[in-house]
Structures are given as structure tokens and as C-alpha cells.
Amino acid sequence: MNDFKILQKVYDMILYGNQCLNQFPKSEKYALAAEIKQSMYRLLRLTIETNKKYHKKTTAQQIDVELDVLRTFIRLAADKETKYLPFKKYENWAKMLNEIGRMLGGWMKTMNK
Structure with a gap:
């Protein structure tokens, strides 16, 4: 894991994200929090896949899409109306x-070069 730095960053982000998700209200633990967790784990899975594949371009594009989905979920959790996530943690x-x-x-x- 040391030679692939992006994988370590995703791993660290998941650890931090799981701590943040623990404080979500019970009503959202099985809705938005579950979606965020699923997105984080999909990001990890895609990162590992990309590292192992010979042709990496399409999987890297999937990582980019999943990253945007995760950003949107987290922004939604920190919105002024929902306030599931404090601004500092966001x-x-x-x-x-x-x-x-x-x-x-x-x-x-x-990869494009």
C-alpha cells in the first residue's frame, strides 16, 4: 500500500469519514450515511482495481465520477437545512x-501521455 499513495489517501479518508458518519442522526444512518459509506467503499474498490489493471483509463474515469458523487453526498449532509455534519468536519x-x-x-x- 505504500507504493500507491492515492490508495493510502482513500483509506485515510474512509477512516475519517466513518468517524463523521457515527454522529449522524439515527434517521439518516440507514439513508444518507449508508449511501456515503457505499460510495466511499466503491471509491476504494475502484482505486484498487485501477492499480491492478493494465488499461487504467476507464476505471480512473469511474473513480472521478464516484469522487464527484461522494462530494455531492457530503455537501448535502453539511447543508444548512440538514446540518448532519458540522462545518469543520465537512x-x-x-x-x-x-x-x-x-x-x-x-x-x-x-496516463494520457
């Missing part, structure tokens, strides 16, 4: 996702 989580996105963008650029 900010930290968004920074982690942005860093993963930047790493993915650089990785996709190297």
Missing part, C-alpha cells in the same frame, strides 16, 4: 477529497 473531509481529486487528475494526465 471542511476537513472536503480537503481530503480535493487532495484525492488532485492526485487522480495528475495520474490521469500521465
